[in-house]
Amino acid sequence: MAQTVSQSPVSSDEADSASPTTISGGHLVAKALKAEGIDVIFTLCGGHIIDIYDGCVDEGIDVVDVRHEQVAAHAADGYARITGRPGCAVVTAGPGTTDAVTGVANAFRAESPMLLIGGQGALSQHKMGSLQDLPHVDMMTPITKFAATVPHTARVADMVSMAFRESYTGAPGPSFLEIPRDILDASVPVEQARIPEAGRYRASTKSAGDPEAVEALADLLVRAEKPCVLLGTQVWTSRGGAAAVEFARTLNVPIFMNGAARGTLPPKDPHHFHLSRRYAFNNADLILIVGTPFDFRMGYGRRLPKTATVVQIDMDYKTVGRNRDVDLGLVGDPGAILSAVTQAASGRLTNGSNDRKAWFTELRAEEDAAYEKRLPRQLSDASPIQPLRLAHEINEFLTEDSIYIGDGGDIVTFSGGVVQPRSPGHWMDPGPLGTLGVGVPFVLAAKYARPDKEVVALFGDGAFSLTGWDFETLVRYNLPFVGVVGNNSSMNQIRYGQEQKYGVDRGRVGNTLGDVKYDEFARMLGGYGEEVREAKDIGPALQRARESGKPSLINVWVDPDAYAPGTMNQTMYK
Numbered sequence: 001m002a003q004t005v006s007q008s009p010v011s012s013d014e015a016d017s018a019s020p021t022t023i024s025g026g027h028l029v030a031k032a033l034k035a036e037g038i039d040v041i042f043t044l045c046g047g048h049i050i051d052i053y054d055g056c057v058d059e060g061i062d063v064v065d066v067r068h069e070q071v072a073a074h075a076a077d078g079y080a081r082i083t084g085r086p087g088c089a090v091v092t093a094g095p096g097t098t099d100a101v102t103g104v105a106n107a108f109r110a111e112s113p114m115l116l117i118g119g120q121g122a123l124s125q126h127k128m129g130s131l132q133d134l135p136h137v138d139m140m141t142p143i144t145k146f147a148a149t150v151p152h153t154a155r156v157a158d159m160v161s162m163a164f165r166e167s168y169t170g171a172p173g174p175s176f177l178e179i180p181r182d183i184l185d186a187s188v189p190v191e192q193a194r195i196p197e198a199g200r201y202r203a204s205t206k207s208a209g210d211p212e213a214v215e216a217l218a219d220l221l222v223r224a225e226k227p228c229v230l231l232g233t234q235v236w237t238s239r240g241g242a243a244a245v246e247f248a249r250t251l252n253v254p255i256f257m258n259g260a261a262r263g264t265l266p267p268k269d270p271h272h273f274h275l276s277r278r279y280a281f282n283n284a285d286l287i288l289i290v291g292t293p294f295d296f297r298m299g300y301g302r303r304l305p306k307t308a309t310v311v312q313i314d315m316d317y318k319t320v321g322r323n324r325d326v327d328l329g330l331v332g333d334p335g336a337i338l339s340a341v342t343q344a345a346s347g348r349l350t351n352g353s354n355d356r357k358a359w360f361t362e363l364r365a366e367e368d369a370a371y372e373k374r375l376p377r378q379l380s381d382a383s384p385i386q387p388l389r390l391a392h393e394i395n396e397f398l399t400e401d402s403i404y405i406g407d408g409g410d411i412v413t414f415s416g417g418v419v420q421p422r423s424p425g426h427w428m429d430p431g432p433l434g435t436l437g438v439g440v441p442f443v444l445a446a447k448y449a450r451p452d453k454e455v456v457a458l459f460g461d462g463a464f465s466l467t468g469w470d471f472e473t474l475v476r477y478n479l480p481f482v483g484v485v486g487n488n489s490s491m492n493q494i495r496y497g498q499e500q501k502y503g504v505d506r507g508r509v510g511n512t513l514g515d516v517k518y519d520e521f522a523r524m525l526g527g528y529g530e531e532v533r534e535a536k537d538i539g540p541a542l543q544r545a546r547e548s549g550k551p552s553l554i555n556v557w558v559d560p561d562a563y564a565p566g567t568m569n570q571t572m573y574k
Contacts, residue, residue, distance in 0.1 A: 026051025032160035046092020048119025073103020078445030094132025110431030209332035218344035232292020233259035240335020263421035407439025408460025409493030411486035437466030
């Protein structure tokens with residue numbers, strides 16, 4: 001619904017306090033963002049976009065300025081993941097927008113709803129070679145759900161709301177709007193501008209899918225002897241965690257989690273399994289995949305045996321059955337579908353009908369065996385430090401309120417098998433694009449949006465260097481966090497692949513970094529820094545970083561010749 005501003009006669013005595021009769025494009029942007037629930041924009045300044053800042057000040061929207069536009073885009077993505085509301089980044093034209101491309105592409109593959117607003121040269125100077133003029137929409141179209149140019153000032157707010165709506169069609173994702181400078185700076189009579197009202201123009205996205213498919217899945221689950229369930233990122237995106245927990249308890253099924261769904265069930269929960277996923281897939285008679293695609297992380301679906309019945313739930317129709325046929329597919333909101341299946345199955349359950357004690361015992365034995373096999377390395381006192389020991393110390397350090405952020409290649413792959421968040425929404429990683437450099441901007445978004453939460457980030461030394469200068473932004477905005485750099489002076493995930501393909505004598509080409517003292521870097525910028533070379537010193541250093549009340553970096557020197565199993569098993573190195 002549009003907001004219509006009536007034109008009533010205004011006396012001269014009231015003129016000073018009356019609402020303005022015209023409004024600029026930048027102020028229309030701000031009003032539309034406010035209606036969307038946006039309370040902060042992440043940005044790097046430029047002459048094309050400053051009227052948006054002026055509008056944000058009037059609307060009470062915070063303006064957080066960073067040192068690189070990639071950081072702004074990643075932060076908007078991270079903000080959406082943490083809050084469940086869309087994020088927003090505002091950048092200038094030309095290089096400002098191209099710098100943000102990586103952040104938008106990462107949000108696209110991660111299905112994260114955000115809006116990037118980019119500047120553009122004046123429409124009146126179209127094709128004249130104006131400052132920073134580039135075909136932004138053409139570049140952004142393949143990596144967004146919606147990309148457009150705003151053609152008239154009166155359409156500004158309308159198109160901002162349109163972009164947000166497009167972000168939520170099917171599985172969510174990013175949108176892009178470019179606003180030419182003369183469109184943004186111009187003013188139009190208020191009554192000509194459509195200004196959406198908060199909460200008045202959104203349809204529900206909580207579709208529970210096809211009722212017949214829900215009934216069919218309920219029957220399959222009740223009859224299955226060895227079911228297993230993998231919860232993916234969309235479970236958190238849809239805020240379906242509570243529904244997933246009730247589903248697991250009622251149907252008595254083992255649950256595995258990946259991506260942002262980690263933490264849906266806490267560690268040591270009887271339905272929570274972590275290390276036995278491959279065994280479960282190989283031996284299950286029913287496999288339910290919820291909210292994660294059959295991409296490289298799933299071996300393109302080939303890791304699921306043909307002997308099992310495979311069911312897939314996803315927010316996007318085109319994802320269901322891609323790369324691997326499924327026996328049943330359901331499209332809709334994962335939380336709503338799981339709730340509907342729980343309700344449908346409840347009426348079919350009888351005493352003992354879902355007693356899967358033998359199956360749970362079998363999986364738990366496999367889980368325990370995998371843990372015991374890894375434990376000596378996880379507790380190793382070796383020097384240089386075994387990366388699994390670093391991951392273990394971080395896991396022991398986390399609390400119920402710790403948001404864990406992983407930014408790196410091999411070092412974060414090590415952590416994936418060890419670090420377990422204690423609560424839903426407390427795990428953040430780049431997602432399937434595998435983008436390095438998300439760590440600092442994700443910390444910025446997470447700590448800004450949830451100042452009551454502790455944020456713990458593990459960086460590879462290569463990953464941190466990509467966006468690390470915005471550590472200064474965290475200091476400037478007084479956003480303390482506990483940062484750890486697993487430092488092996490290498491891009492080790494790539495190094496492993498090169499050694500496998502070309503031999504050890506060529507394993508150091510193009511992937512070796514300097515021995516950077518990131519602890520000194522942190523102190524230089526006003527944060528807390530500490531160096532660790534012995535495993536026994538990791539835990540105390542983490543505690544001192546927590547107590548410092550500052551943005552921190554603990555520089556941990558890890559073994560450069562240790563590789564994560566996940567790195568060694570990657571299909572690209574086979």
